[in-house]
Amino acid sequence: MRLATWNVNSVKARLPRLLTWLDEHEPDVVCLQETKCRADQFPAAEVEELGYTTAVRGDGRWNGVAILSRVGVEDVSTGFPGEPVYEGAAEEPQLELTEPVVLTPEARAIGATCGGVRVWSLYAPNGRTPDSAHYVYKLEWFAALREALATELASGAPLVACGDYNVAPTDDDVWDPAVFAHSTHVTPPERQALADLRAVGLHDVVPTPMKGPHPFTYWDYRAGAFHKNMGMRIDLFYASEDVAGRVRSAYVDREARKGKGPSDHAPVVVDLDPA
């Protein structure tokens, strides 16, 4: 069974590359993040032609997550209990004041059971700066995620929680720790949030880099960062113990970051032995 996670940075802008990638790599399950489109605008028909059924969550602007599967999609959860609402959204001007503003959680998580594995596609809040409300929201989001996944893990079912975590687990997971000294993605509370997730029974399946010593998954579009391998490992594949024990291989497909019109993230691909 082949699973993958990929922040595509707009599924519409990336659709030709996504379809080519699916055709070439033939994954059974793909978790997508930053689809940046409403659920009803997701190109479901195009991926269905390649044999995939879809579970999609998107509210139209930023964010957006999806699961593609050719081994079934059952028991879809559009989000998890306790998802925090980002209050900063309330500061945006409202054009229509006739109705009270109802804030809903952003489209950052979707779960489904695919081929007997509980799969979550996750897109953690960025955090922006460590002194921002968005950073507080990020930590709250991780805390709620931990509770939700702990509940699911208690059932004993095989589980995968993969996606763009927006946290580099160690200093080895950023190209230059000094550059991130006062930034999000590397602060002790963010790394503790990852440790708290591992503490409830999740294992970090670290992929093999296809080049260089670091399995980076993200490179900024600017300043030739990819060319210079100025990257970060922030797309993570967390798995329950039994799934982690079935991992035959895991790698970063940095080929998908090359060429014209790539996402700024590369897919992480994980092959599992049969249960």
Next chain:
DNA sequence: ATGGCTAATCGCATTAGA
């Protein structure tokens, strides 16, 4: 050759990404 941002939006400038 993998290159110096990119995508979406009530757009021609702003916001967000990380």
